[in-house]
Each structure stands twice: as C-alpha cells, then as structure tokens.
Amino acid sequence: MNRVRLLVFNAALGVLDYRVPPGMTIEFGSIVMAPLGPRQVLGIVWEPERLNAQEVPESKLRALLDVMPVPSIPERLRRLIEWTADYYCAPLSAVARMALGSMAALRGGGTTTEYRLTGAEPARMTPRRAAALDALQGEQASIRELAELASVSEGVLRGMVGAGLLEPVTVDLDRPYPAAWADFAAPDLSAEQRAAADTFVTAVRDGEFAPFLLDGVTGSGKTECYFEAVAEALQLERQILVLLPEIALTENFLRRFEHRFGVPPLLWHSSLKSSERRRAWRAIVRGEAQVVVGARSALFLPYARLGLIVVDEAHEVSFKQDDGVRYNARDVAVMRAKFESIPVILASATPALESMQLAEAGVYRKLELPSRFGGAQLPDIQILDLRSEAPERGRWLAPRLVEQMKDRLAKGEQSLLFLNRRGYAPLTLCRHCGYRFQCPNCTAWLVEHRFSKRLACHHCGHEVPVPEACPECGTGDCLVACGPGVERIADEVAEILPEARTALVTSDTMNTPEAIGDFVAMAEGRAIDVIIGTQLVTKGYHFPELTLVGVVDADLGLEGGDLRAAERTYQQVAQVAGRAGRGEKPGVVLIQTRHPEAAVIEALANGDRDAFYAAETEARRDAGAPPFGRWAAIIVSSEDQAEALAAARAIGGTAPNLPDMMVLGPAPAPLSLLRGRHRFRLLINARRSAELQKTLREWLAPLEFPRGVRVNIDIDPYSFV
C-alpha cells in the first residue's frame, strides 16, 4: 500500500487520504498518526472503497508520520463499527473511538513510575500530610492520580517524596495478570442447570454465531450456568466478555468470579485509573486478558481472540446509552457475536419483550431454568391496596407491612424496602407561599437530600444548600417535603423499628467499590436488619436471610406512561421480589399500590409471567410498537428556545410522506429544558419493512441549522423525556 484512506477521530473531518512513506508497513486496521495542518491526528487505516472521500491527487497527499506499536483493529471489529454507525445513524469516527483506550496505551509498553507510601513516620506532620497518609494507604499510582485520591496538591505529595514518606516504584506497563483456572471450584449443577450449561459449552467449542436467551427465574443459578461456558472458553484460550448493566453490580460479581475461577477478572469501566486502563487495554488487544467484565464501554474494545459474550441482566435499560452514540449494548453485543462468529448469552429472569419475541421467532435459542436452585421456593407475592390499608398520616409504610417487618426483626431475618427514588423528598415547597424549588437548568424539581443537606437536580447535578428561609416570600423555617424518597423511608424505619440496623443503598451512598463491598459483607454477615434501596438493590444480590420484600410504591413506574412503563414496572418488581426467600426460609413480598387492578400488578400478584408477556405483546402489536414496529426519535436542542423551535419545525415541515412511516411532532420534550438547553422532539413510528435509517439520513442531510442547534437521532429509543 502506498496510499491509504484514514478514518480520523474528528467527526468534522471524518475521512482523509495520505501517502505511506517508504519503509512503513501498513495494513487495514493499522492505527496511525498523520499530519493535519500544523497538528497531528490519530486515525485507523480503512478499506478505501468503504469510506466516501474526496479524491485527492497523488501529488497533494501528505505522508503518514507513524504507525502505533499495537495490533491493528481486526476486520470483524471494523465491520461492527460500520454496522453500529449505520444502524444508529452515528458518525463512524465516534463509534470507532470507543474501540481505543488512551493515547498512552497506543504509545507502547515499557515502564512507568508510580508512587506508594513507605510506611515511614513523618518528622513534621501537617494536616494535609496526615490526610494524605490516611487516604493513600494501600494505593499505588502516579503523583497526579494520588493527588486526586487524597484531595491534596501534587506539591504536597512531591514534598512527601522528598521527605521519604512516598517512594517511587518502577512498574512494567505490560505486566501480566494472574491466570484464571477453569476448574478452580466447579459446582455440582442440578440436572436442569447441567442441560443449559452443556448447550453453552458445546456452542463455545463449535465457535459459531449462536445467540442464546437464558431465561431463568430469580435464584435459579444463571450465573453458575454461564460460568461453565466461561470455563470452556478459558480452556480453549479464548477471551470472554461479560457485560453488566451497572458498575455497582461488579463488586458482587468479582467476588463470585474469584470464588469460581481463583482470580478476579479484568475490570473495564470509565473510572479506571489511567494506568489500569492502559494496562487493561493492552492486555485485551494482545489477547492476554482472559475475562473482561465491564459496563457498555467494554463492548467495542479490540479483543484479539474473543470466544464468548455474556450479557447479564440483559433486560436492563441501562444497556442503552443516551448520549454520544445512542446504542443499545445488548443488541450490539449480539451483532458483535455475529461478526466474531461466537456464541452470545443474554441472561435474565425478566427478559425484554424484544428478546422474548426473537426467541419466539427462533432467532435466539431460549434455555429455561424454571426453578430456584437447591429447592428454594419463589416468594409469596401479596398485594397491599393502599386505598383500604392506608399508612398512618405522614407515613408511607402500611400497617401490614410494618407488622411483617417487626416479625422479621424479632426472628432475626432481614427485610428489604424498595423505592426507586433517591433523596428525601422529590419536591420541596414553601408552606407559606407555595413556592416550589425548581432547577434553573432543567424542567425538574429539586430533590431534597437530608444527609448532604442540599437540594439537587438529578438531571444536571445543580445543587444548592437547603435555605433557612423561602427565597420567594422570605418566611423562615417554612419548607415542606412532599412525597417520599428512600431517605425519608429510612427515617420512618428508624421511628417504627428504632432497634433495627438499617442500610440505605442508593447511588448516593454506594458510590465506591469499598462501600458496596462493605454493604454486601454486612448484609451477608447479618449485621443489617433492614435494607432500604433504589433499583440498585433489585438485582444480582443473594442474601439467604432476606425473607421480606416491601415495594413501597409500585405505581411510581406506571406514571409518565412511556412505551415500556408496564414492562419496566414488571421487571423491577419481579426482580426485587426475587431477592426474597433465596435461602431455606420462604419469602414474602408485599406490593403497595393504588391500582391493584392494573394488568401488570395482577400478573405480579398471580405470579403469571406468561399472562403479562401475552397482554403486553398484544398491546405492542396493536400499537405497532417494538418489536412489531419500530420507533426512532429526533431530539432538537439549543440554548435559544426560538432557534430550537425553528429547527424542529423545519424538520417537521420536511418530513417524508411515506405509507410505512408516521411522524409525530415536533412537540416540546417532557424535559423541555435540560442542562440549559431547550428541547423539542419528533417521534417516528415505522413498520418493520420501512428503511428507517436511510429515510432519516436522506431527510435530515439537506437541512442546515444554526451552529447552536443540536439534532440527535435516537434509534429504538428507551427514553422519551
């Protein structure tokens, strides 16, 4: 090759042609550095016929500068990147960027210097040194990262190096990870688990594309089953990717994995330290990382020898990314498996309707685990009608639920209260004038957080201290909290069960791996009587002494009426109910609701999952909703409301008139102001036969908008706000 076409990491530039200087060896997928004006730009060498670009005459081509000393992006990943960009109407370069680690990872191996405490006592102790000594126990990282960890300046740490309190350590960037043992602690599987596991093992051995839906009730041992497939892939020296919906779940997973395979897997997520990120990425591309566990972002990495993908809790909506490239990691995982010719396992106790449909249609092979492991029974689910069994005034827990909690406490068993609302109260107002605290940047109420004594916006992060007086009328001590959040439920539990040991589990309290680890250890060690949590505790956890689950407000998710409201409610309640009675003692679930007649609540009460899926399937079919029809959203935003509206109208005004596609809107988005941007939405409902993406691209391409306007396309949207 003496001339190459590059995909460069700049959406505005996209594709550029270069000359290959003599002596440089290049192949498709090579990651290279190229000159761009006075600067340099990173790019991937791509098949020229697959990228549109202006033909540049030979004489005008500039020469590439350098090839990065890392393996090339494999062809099967290049095809996946193209597919993703095409399907989600996203810039190719934005998708390709997700395959790369850091610049440092691309520059090559070698060594770096990190620092750690020497253990020496300081001759001169300052408060900042004391804080640093405390924060840096057991840590080893660059000065910059340590400074961040300890919240002190780099100067303080350099002073500590000088004083012999910190010492430099030379670290090999590519030092290997300890190896996992396929049969470190293999469990005895039940017959039904064995059948599923054997099918997976065969599929891993065959090494062909094979999508599976592992549909097993809560506590059936889905993890143990897919671990057998992981073990097989390990034996074949193939890499394994396990996607989890939330980083909060990884702590629990890591422990189980280590228990089964002897070492922890490799973690990949957005808050890795840069040195860890570099090491992990390099091990992944060289094929040395055996098992990678991560959130969405682990999906596009250039695995050298991928042999299996597992998507656990595959129904979770957090697999859908709602900024940048708006892709659904569950769906792209299946496509990746297809391009890699490997099996992919979607595991869930409450599969998404879309996945069920694909299983029904024979696209996915469904494997079922209909009973809990070890003879544990599914919990007894009871409805608590809040209209006839109202909580006391100013309280949120009905007497029957309180009685049951007292009973569990007396027996030394655990209870879990679930309410999917962070903070103390979702709305705060002035008793005197009715003033409501609203976010200045978003269409949203500020949520009171008692622990941090602040009012916070859950959309943009805006925060103010709780004021002493109403900013509107000036009356002091006049603020009333309206409605419950988990913090308020925790207060109520403290009042009714003062002797109970409680744990509040939300993203506010469980924000570090240590916090999560401590929580799990305490819950397992029976040092917690009552867990109060958001959706963070609904899945993945296994606490044998937990025998009571109270759903504080099952109607919460049904409000707002988005397309998947019923399904989401079903999944959330079924998942949290699934935490009860996983050990030897049976579990009871009390669902507080004002709508016991709603189809989803009835299905939950009767444990009739099939009825729920059947009714929901019919409703979707009638509405032409996914999976029977397709949705896409166009979101138009600008800091200037008039500008956003004009752009949205221009889009609406040029909507194509097609028999298999319906365009709704533009209308102000439910979150009409978000992070200071005014937002309008259009919703497109298309038949499956429609060429949705092509139509969207052709529709929007000729339109031009002022610089401040952003137009985002969301294919298969999950969020309608």
Ligand SMILES: Nc1ncnc2c1ncn2[C@@H]1O[C@H](COP(=O)(O)OP(=O)(O)OP(=O)(O)O)[C@@H](O)[C@H]1O
């Ligand atoms: N064959 C087995 N041998 C020993 N323990 C098992 C076996 N199968 C499952 N278990 C244990 O039973 C518990 C439940 O299993 P697991 O967490 O895998 O279920 P799950 O199907 O993933 O549940 P959920 O969907 O509720 O998270 C775990 O503690 C697990 O270790």
Ligand SMILES: [Zn+2]
């Ligand atoms: Zn806000």
